[in-house]
Amino acid sequence: MTDTQSSQGKGTQGTARLRKSAAQPLLRVTDLERHFPVKGGLLRGNRGAVRAVDGISFSVNPGETLGVVGESGCGKSTMGRLVTRLDEPTGGKVEFEGQDITHLSAGRLRPLRKDIQIIFQDPYSSLNPRHTVGTIVGAPFRLQKVATEHGVKRAVQDLLELCGLNPEHYNRYPHEFSGGQRQRIGIARALALKPKMVVADEPVSALDVSIQAQVVNLLDDLQRELGLTYLIIAHDLSVVRHVSDRVAVMYLGKIVEIADREALYRNPAHPYTNALLSAVPVPDPRRKERRERILLTGDVPSPLNPPSGCRFRTRCWKAQEVCATTEPPLAELAGGHQVACHFPEGQEGSEGQGRPAGEGEPTDAAAAE
Amino acid sequence: MIVEPVTDSVAEGSASFLSVRDLRIHFDTDDGLVKSVDGVSFDLARGKTLGIVGESGSGKSVTSMGIMGLHRSKRARISGEIWLDGQELVAAQPDQVRRLRGRSMAMIFQDPLTAMHPYYTVGAQIIEAYRVHHPEASKKAARTRAIEMLARVGIPQPDRRVDDYPHQFSGGMRQRAMIAMALVNDPSLLIADEPTTALDVTVQAQILDLIRDLQEEFGSAVIIITHDLGVVAELADDIMVMYGGRCVERGPAATLFDNPEHPYTWGLLGSMPRLDRELQDRLVPVKGSPPSLINVPSGCAFHPRCPYAEQTGGRSMTDRPVLAEVTPGHHAACHLPAAERHRIFAEEIAPRL
Amino acid sequence: MFFYILRRTFAALVLLLVVSAVTFGIFFLLPRLAGETTDQLAAQYIGKNPSPEALAAVKKNLGFDQPLYEQFWHFIKQIFVGATYKYGPDASTCHVPCFGYSFKNHIEVWPEIESRIPVTFSLALGAAVLWLLSGVTTGVISALRPKSFFDRSSMGVALAGVSLPIFFTGAILHYLFSYKWVVFDNLHYVNFTDDPVGWFTNLILPWISLAFLYSALYARLTRAGMLETMSEDYIRTARAKGLIERKVVVRHGLRAALTPILTIFGMDLGLLLGGAVITEQVFSMQGIGFFAVSAIKDNDLPKILGVTMIAAFFIVLCNLLVDLLYAAVDPRVRLS
Known part of the structure; x- marks a missing residue:
């Protein structure tokens, strides 16, 4: 695992939408770990640890969007909290603009909070109901004591406008807004201090479909306008495909595959990615007749006691003996496409569409319960 | 299978297995009258699946709770007719409807963790559901039945898991157990309210498969309520799109996805990024927010968000459009002339989907 | 476990x-x-x-x-x-x-404290039965018919009950029933084993005055808990099964609503077993609370120390019992 991230930085250069010349990734994560100790027994001693994030490495280049997908419990949200240092890693390293921020104290983190902001999933609970929109969006200015040219109020109103809200609603309270508008307020707050990087944890999954698209487009516009770098964490594969330049797939605390969007969605190399993609329902009734779906059996194993070797092997139709004994390293296939699998899916056959529809070879084994 | 309810004819309504006629469910609140469901009609035959699609507040869940007779509040005002297998439910005695609940019609809910009682074992809750309608059954027989149902929905080691509590099940297993509970009395109508929204994609695929299999096996009628057009495409034979408490479009799944008639349906389709299409540069969202159900916009409830509202010569703001048949079995409630709609869809919408 | x-x-x-x-x-x-x-x-x-x-x-x-x-x-x-x-x-x-x-x-x-335990126990346990029955019943009925006449009036009475101190209600009851109308004359503690009827009639006024305060509190707690529980998803599921409403309320609603009340009950009962100070004073019952007050008046250190230890023991014991009961009721506690 340790030698992978060096190649990663270079391999993904081409995909950075902006600033292609940037030599240094904005965010570099190396062997990141977060284990939550589990207490039990008579004396509540440590009985092991939930390995929420268990050794992941990646980097995010300036101006690009890295999407992170995975199912619940895969550690993607914990990872988001670690890189924004809302939580402290138990191992590994987080570097932001070359500075090691892994174990910075709260005080030393303060200046950094300007540069990395987070947007949460739930627009209902992440805004204080007793504060006006003006107070909420203006809070970062006050907390960081940032001087604004025409006063805080003007700055907040500019932000509201930027995020598609009516600046006259400065004095309203969160409950007077709809879900989509509340998420815009959350975004306005995150953008107040002109951060370099925004981590968005499920930014649209609590929103209605028609509103989701509005927010996705807003994020897109803001990136273009402000040159933002995004780390977008989501479970919705279609949304991630739409917003990301590169995509990382997580399973049980590990990255199993990371690649350019096109490469990942056209030629998923990891069986898990393949299964995920094939499971997404598509609004086209005729497809259900045509397509072979990879149906995974069983549930995700407990992160308290993950399977030996490859963590996906218990649900994988390709699993062999080696999968139980040796953990596959995240290795590069081609052009920055990295996968952690002993038997990656065939890379030769490129599908026109973004899913492995007709291939059919592995599906039967898995589909038969 | 979908019948246009021009007249509230009883004879016509009782023809299919489930028939809803001009259903209105209004709630008296301190802020005013909330018209959650405002004149919805549809029919459903045995062995068929109806998908009800809509965003939050569109009235889709309220409709299903209304069919189940679960609006008990004195503030709920329900009118219209619901015919289930020849029996009318809106005017029926509450206890009569209760006897049908869980036996003739059953329901599964969005979040199986909160929908199951945390203090009782999964088995006990299934057994309870069985014995309500089979009081003569012994505890042992009911338990055997519960294990049988758990096995049927694909829970491994059902004889052991039957004594587990809901929190000991994973999300997907819990939803399977919910399905087992709903199907334990062999209902002829199953209502699934966002059955996979709280689940992961791979588990969602399993559950959708299970519902499809079970329907084939038991031949029941299924209503699936969801905001996800992908999910209805997987399951439904017919689709009803709801907006602001009313049905704006209804039709067979096959034609509805290929030739959607209503601008709101276009909006829904344009809003969602799709894995089966080439990547779009931008999504095409619906502007604005879903309407308030207290102050539903006049005329067509969608008009403040509709990009084509101006092309109706002001009618969209004053007249409420009627649900009219466009092609056989396919209805839409829109003031735009059908030909004009088809042109807009073909020229402006379809290329961007 | x-x-x-x-x-x-x-x-x-x-x-x-x-x-x-x-x-x-x-x-x-x-x-x-x-x-x-x-x-x-x-x-x-x-x-x-x-x-x-x-x-x-x-x-x-x-x-x-x-x-x-x-x-x-x-x-x-x-x-x-x-x-x-x-x-x-x-x-x-x-x-x-x-x-x-x-x-x-x-x-x-110790022998002095020991001799007073039956008095305080009779007082506390009797009152507890009374307030649990009346408080929980009132709370449940109020929750099932929110904003009804019963709800509004019983919650009004409950508010009064919470606000009125025992030395007020107790003194009023004492005055009315043992001086004015002389229903219960010359109140004093009688051992249950000696004279069950006397035990009961002598305790009924202290029970009522003590229970009035607590049942008011419990009625409000039960109402709030029940209202919350009845809006839970699993209640909807129970109704969707076709259960009759009584079973929905009792088997699915009440059981969940009562668990948090159990915790408070353990604390309250434990406190009272260490001496119902005011009630014992008002009705001149020679219980642990009475004993404690006189020990403090006399500045009798060993007595104060002893009574404090006993009171602490009952509180800790009751809370332990509640913890164990909680585990018995809620499988999530038991099996985690």
């Missing part, structure tokens, strides 16, 4: 030890820090103008010449093994559980 019980019991024991150390410290360490000598302390046991020999004997008997931690150790030890006071003219034995001697009347503390 086994570990859970063990851990809870262990925690309860530790808690008791801490409570006793703190109380002991307040009564024996603080005076010393304030400059009181052991002579002065010992003198309290003897009365005015003590002879030096008597003082020395008391100091030796009670170990005042030893370091404080050893005194504490003796204090704990004598609860379990008793103590003999062999110095001085009248050597004596203090029986298990020994909480020492009273300053004032030179008799053992």
Whole structure:
């Protein structure tokens, strides 16, 4: 695992939408770990640890969007909290603009909070109901004591406008807004201090479909306008495909595959990615007749006691003996496409569409319960 | 299978297995009258699946709770007719409807963790559901039945898991157990309210498969309520799109996805990024927010968000459009002339989907 | 589950030890820090103008010449093994559980407390039954018919019940029923084994005045808990099964709504078992609370210490029982 991230930085250069010349990734994560100790027994001693994030490495280049997908419990949200240092890693390293921020104290983190902001999933609970929109969006200015040219109020109103809200609603309270508008307020707050990087944890999954698209487009516009770098964490594969330049797939605390969007969605190399993609329902009734779906059996194993070797092997139709004994390293296939699998899916056959529809070879084994 | 309810004819309504006629469910609140469901009609035959699609507040869940007779509040005002297998439910005695609940019609809910009682074992809750309608059954027989149902929905080691509590099940297993509970009395109508929204994609695929299999096996009628057009495409034979408490479009799944008639349906389709299409540069969202159900916009409830509202010569703001048949079995409630709609869809919408 | 019980019991024991150390410290360490000598302390046991020999004997008997931690150790030890006071003219034995001697009347503390336990227990348990029955029933009915006439009026009464102190309601009841109308004359505690009817009639007024306060509190708590539970998803599921409403309420609603009330009940009952101070005063019941008040008035340190320990014991015990009951009721506690 340790030698992978060096190649990663270079391999993904081409995909950075902006600033292609940037030599240094904005965010570099190396062997990141977060284990939550589990207490039990008579004396509540440590009985092991939930390995929420268990050794992941990646980097995010300036101006690009890295999407992170995975199912619940895969550690993607914990990872988001670690890189924004809302939580402290138990191992590994987080570097932001070359500075090691892994174990910075709260005080030393303060200046950094300007540069990395987070947007949460739930627009209902992440805004204080007793504060006006003006107070909420203006809070970062006050907390960081940032001087604004025409006063805080003007700055907040500019932000509201930027995020598609009516600046006259400065004095309203969160409950007077709809879900989509509340998420815009959350975004306005995150953008107040002109951060370099925004981590968005499920930014649209609590929103209605028609509103989701509005927010996705807003994020897109803001990136273009402000040159933002995004780390977008989501479970919705279609949304991630739409917003990301590169995509990382997580399973049980590990990255199993990371690649350019096109490469990942056209030629998923990891069986898990393949299964995920094939499971997404598509609004086209005729497809259900045509397509072979990879149906995974069983549930995700407990992160308290993950399977030996490859963590996906218990649900994988390709699993062999080696999968139980040796953990596959995240290795590069081609052009920055990295996968952690002993038997990656065939890379030769490129599908026109973004899913492995007709291939059919592995599906039967898995589909038969 | 979908019948246009021009007249509230009883004879016509009782023809299919489930028939809803001009259903209105209004709630008296301190802020005013909330018209959650405002004149919805549809029919459903045995062995068929109806998908009800809509965003939050569109009235889709309220409709299903209304069919189940679960609006008990004195503030709920329900009118219209619901015919289930020849029996009318809106005017029926509450206890009569209760006897049908869980036996003739059953329901599964969005979040199986909160929908199951945390203090009782999964088995006990299934057994309870069985014995309500089979009081003569012994505890042992009911338990055997519960294990049988758990096995049927694909829970491994059902004889052991039957004594587990809901929190000991994973999300997907819990939803399977919910399905087992709903199907334990062999209902002829199953209502699934966002059955996979709280689940992961791979588990969602399993559950959708299970519902499809079970329907084939038991031949029941299924209503699936969801905001996800992908999910209805997987399951439904017919689709009803709801907006602001009313049905704006209804039709067979096959034609509805290929030739959607209503601008709101276009909006829904344009809003969602799709894995089966080439990547779009931008999504095409619906502007604005879903309407308030207290102050539903006049005329067509969608008009403040509709990009084509101006092309109706002001009618969209004053007249409420009627649900009219466009092609056989396919209805839409829109003031735009059908030909004009088809042109807009073909020229402006379809290329961007 | 086994570990859970063990851990809870262990925690309860530790808690008791801490409570006793703190109380002991307040009564024996603080005076010393304030400059009181052991002579002065010992003198309290003897009365005015003590002879030096008597003082020395008391100091030796009670170990005042030893370091404080050893005194504490003796204090704990004598609860379990008793103590003999062999110095001085009248050597004596203090029986298990020994909480020492009273300053004032030179008799053992424990037998005095023990004799008062039945009074306080009768009072507390009787009232508890009454307030649980009335409070929970009122709360449930109110929750099922929110904003109805019953709900509004019972919640109004409950508000009054919470706001009125016992010495007010108790005194009113006492005045009305035993002076004005003389329904219950000359209230005093009668042992249940001696005269069950007398026991009941003498306790009914204290029960009612005590229960009035608590049932008001419990009615409001139950109502709030029940309202919340009845809007849970699993209640909707229970209805969707076709259960009759009574079963939905009792089997699915009440059971979940009552669990948090159990916690508060354990605390309240434990507190009362350590002495229903005001009620006992108002009705002149010779319970633990009455005893505690007179001990404080007399500044009788060993009595105060003893009664504090007993009260703490009941509170800790009741909370332990509640914890265990909780595990029995809620599988998520039991199986996690």
